[in-house]
Amino acid sequence: MICITDVNCKKHYLHKDAIARVNEAGPNWHRISAYVKLFDGGTIEACERAAEIHAQIERTQPAEPAKAPSxxxxxxxxxxxxxxxxxxxxxxxxxxxxxxxxxxxxxxxxxxxxxxxx
Structure with missing residues (x-):
């Protein structure tokens, strides 16, 4: 799970697969740093920058399993x-x-x- 804080200071805990797209917002307009589009159609106006959200998503990726020898x-x-x-x-x-x-x-x-x- 990753944590995204919206502009109203509410924390949203999301599974990485719930996120369809993350867009960087303009120059911190109304504290919005990124728009997080969800697969359910919702949008979160996030305080975190898109790069920070991307880094959280990357950290949730499982490690590559070791390949068994033939x-x-x-x-x-x-x-x-x-x-x-x-x-x-x-x-x-x-x-x-x-x-x-x-x-x-x-x-x-x-x-x-x-x-x-x-």
Missing amino acids: FDDWFKERNSGLSFDEAHMGDGVLIDKSMKELSRHMRDYVTELVNAKP
Whole structure:
């Protein structure tokens, strides 16, 4: 939520998604520094400058979530740069015991993803 003070000194707490547009007003005419247009059709004549309102909106943006590594990248990191295929293929055919290994590695990979800190 962001806080905008109108020219009558009333505070308005708004979700960033309620704001359609913020326009800078002229040279502080009647204490109006910005016009805040809302998606519900309303307008707030704000004491804050448009740049200040924009900064508040930017601070409410969630942090970019960390991207999980692909299984191949995860496997290579733990196996001296070898891919799963390079580590478990013989003559172009998946070695029988490799299916059990794949299952074990996938369990480890998924467990790490689930337990990763955001």
